[in-house]
Amino acid sequence: MPSNCRINYFQEGDYLYPKLEINKAFKKALTTWRKWIDNNIDSAKTQVVFRGFSLSQYVGGKWNTGGKCNLETEPITSKEKYTLFGQMKTPVIYMNVSKLTYYRSDGHPSLYGRNYTAQERVAAIQDCSHWCLPGVPDTWNELLYISLVKA
Structure with a gap:
């Protein structure tokens, strides 16, 4: 193909x-x-964890077509309802990092990793799909740890 x-x-x-x-x-x-x-999977011996996906938050296009996230400097505070998995025989811990990361649009490297001039800022290709460390991925790890300890 x-x-x-x-x-x-x-x-x-x-x-x-x-x-x-x-x-x-x-x-x-x-x-x-x-x-x-x-x-x-034998649920008596194995715990299943499903991690959702991390959202990219470009506005005005994709990363390679002029999309930007440089105006995102605060966490998003709106609430949305998400549906979980349908009925499964095997219990699954669902880590909804999609919802968690959606609220933290300010956590992307974007163009805040260094000091740009105003002109450079407009021209820069921005990274709105990866995350600053320490930051959001550390929270995912903490949630995974707690989920495994409680299982």
């Missing part, structure tokens, strides 16, 4: 979906994961 066709494809049995919308691809992948967990 040519490299330009590798985005969001999924194989199910002998059928290869050449193009699959991202949400459908994620749902299919998660369904496959759930089935594997329920069929292969």
Whole structure:
């Protein structure tokens, strides 16, 4: 398959979906994961942890098309409702780092890692998908540790 066709494809049995919308691809992948967990994991011996994904917070485009996050200097305080996994035979600890990181849009390196002039700031490609350390990923580690200790 040519490299330009590798985005969001999924194989199910002998059928290869050449193009699959991202949400459908994620749902299919998660369904496959759930089935594997329920069929292969002994929950008496193993604790399953599912870590959500970290959101990137570009405004005005992607990282390589002019997207910026330089105006994000405060945590976001709005609240959103998230649904958890459907019923599974195997208990799963869900670490919702998506929600946690969404509130910390100020934690990206962006362009705050060094002093830029105003002109450099506008032209700079900003990093709005990685995280400053110490910072948000340390919180993920603490939550994982507590979850494992309590399990």
